[in-house]
Amino acid sequence: MADQTTTQANDAAVVAGDTAAAGTIDAASGAGAAVAADGAAGDRPVKIVGIVCNWCSYAGADTAGTGRFKQPPNLRLIRVPCTGRVDPLFALKAFEKGADGVLISGCHPGDCHYSEGNYYARRKFELLERMIHHLGIPKERFRWTWVSASEGQRWQQVVTEFVAGVEKLGPREGRAL
């Protein structure tokens, strides 16, 4: 896949480009202007990596399943104990490996199973969100939110909306980051 072949070039560009515009990266990968080219090719279904905390959002997705709340099939979930355990690297790695979107979800503020893990997570995600934007990835491809264990319906809504947003942009063919 083009993703893999251009990975190294992209990595170099990220380092060299630092906080420079996404255009630098695009020039290196030869994929053209940032947003316009994003999702240019392919009609394969989009694939989205989800990272969820064990206690709230993973259980919320369970609740949605038990309630048979139908969802688009594009999401693949990774379970971690707490959003506080989420290294921003996970999201970047997913984008590097070709994810069309990344969704992170944990317990509502105040409800963290470990008291305060989601507060540390929130600070990181806010920065990560901006950084991802600077890397030339449209903001519609990254979302972090809170879904509790009892909010099966909300989980359905979050997934449906997020997938629809990513589908609008289409798959990220031929791009490493």
Add this chain to the structure above:
Amino acid sequence: MRIGVFVCHCGSNIAGTVDVDRLAERALTLKDVVHGEDIMYTCSEPGQAAIQKAIEEKKLDRVVVAACSPHMHEPTFRRCVDKGGLNPYLFEMANIREHCSWIHTDMPVATDKAWDIIKMAVAKARRLEPLFSNEVEINKDVLVIGGGVAGIQAALDLADAGLKVTIVERETTIGGVMAKLDKTFPTIDCSACILTPRMVDCGQHENIELMTYCEVDKVSGYVGNFTVDIRKKASMVDWSKCIGCEICVQKCPSKAPDVFNVGLEPTKAIYIPFPQAVPKRAAIQTEYCRYFQTGKCKVCERVCPADAIDFEQKDEIVQKRFGAIVVATGLDVFDWETGYPEYGGGKIKDVISGLQYERMLNASGPYGGHVHRLSNGEDPKTVVFIQCVGSRDESVNRPYCSSVCCMYTAKQALLTKDHCGSDVEVYVFYIDIRATGKGYEEFIKRVQTEFGVKYVRGRVSKLYEDGGKVMVRGVDTLLGEQVEIAADLVVLATGIQAPEGAKDLAQKLNISYDEFGFMKEGHPKLRPVETNTAGVFLAGVSQGPKDIPATVAQASGTASKVLGLLAKDKLKTSPMIAIVDQKNCVSCWKCIDVCPFSAPEKQEQRDGTFKSHVIETVCQGCGVCVATCPVNTISLKGFPTDAILDQIEEVLQPTPSH
């Protein structure tokens, strides 16, 4: 490495939407997978035996089960592989039911997704390592939060079994809502007659400490070792001296709203809620006390024969340690005045709530059991009950059924006939009658036929005053026509809601709650009294609306679960915790800064320097330190970074479409 993959049909729950047979076969194409098998019910005895057989015959060193949620059966399969001779942590679960077959309908699409989920689980399984539990000493004392019938029952069961129990109750007495009730359905037992002996038992039990007029301030620690800060609210009365003689209450010149009597008649600024209170101790509501408001009075201090009044008293924090916590926080009655302006919003005197009517009926209530109109004191000739006020009504954000109102309305209708004579007209407006308990349906029938209470199926749209009557305008949906009744007294079957502060308490305990503030159980059917936080249990309405029999049964169920937990002397801790590779530690102490449990410590090395070390029995395994460590030298056992990155990489590998 030799990985076995077991794909569960779960009857048709999974196999109905996912091509299970093909996935089991296809798993063999994955690196390191030497065994692939589909099983009808993997959690069943033959299913588990098949896993154990494969472990032995194929010399498996990792097991992946693709089935339901790990929240459902991860413990089951960990035990299964453990018995099969494999370390229980060399097991990984792929959730292809809740996260796949139950939310998709198209078989090829669902099968493709299930394949990805299995691949990710196998990728993680490759990174798993054997883990071993530690053991910690446990404290066997139990905290029961809430002194209603749920808390009382749980406390008595636990105390009788020999455990030390502390009941924390925010009012000055235990008893809760049940102490306010007149009679109980369907037996028309006297509520106080069956509850107050239990209250006294609690007060006198050698293993029970009552901490009334107290609230839980802060909770830390974990199962077996909770530390709880309890706030003893200032009652302005030294309870070690107070003898509950009520002289101060009689002489106090200041009136205050009576919470116990649901605001029907005022009480005094210094009060004892009711004669059978346990403990029977006075407290001053300072916001209504003449001395606290004007600086002059002190009548109570002068008349108190025990010299118990203490105007200088301050709130006090008491710290206690417990092994388990029972949440039995009960309920509040729905605030109908703001929710239903069409029923007068509290401005029509002869429209009262179900709980107020309960106090009116009660012989020890403010009216000695005399049913009358609050507007003029006359006996009512026509009484109308309206059901589902604050239940099954989305317009007031109470879509749920409060589960007790149908029955308590029928009981109150019967008691109305009993108190006022059989010639009084009694109407009940209802949506549906829910009488599912033992003897409940028969009771409703008796009220309708034997006592002649008229049931009208329909909602009341408006209550208004006219000519000294309360006009009840509604619809009879069975006759299909408008009805209007001139009533003397209207009783609203006000619903149940989570008590004030329920969410705050849930957050202190790190337990989940639903959008209405009811606490979330571990599993609605299989773990109905546990929460997802080990060591924290639920009893009574804190978990959801229920009647007294269900509450008491659940409280005893909770007590047995607590006993099961505390029957052991030591508790196995989860080995899925953080560990520091000290050779790379740069002693920045960021892990210490972020840890919510103070698990990392500075450990002195042989050369006199200090490096971070995570105390195994304190770490709860959240992994915040892992994601914070700037040199990546902390890892989380069970969720190593490599495994997560492998999962990401695996799922994004392009796969040929099938």
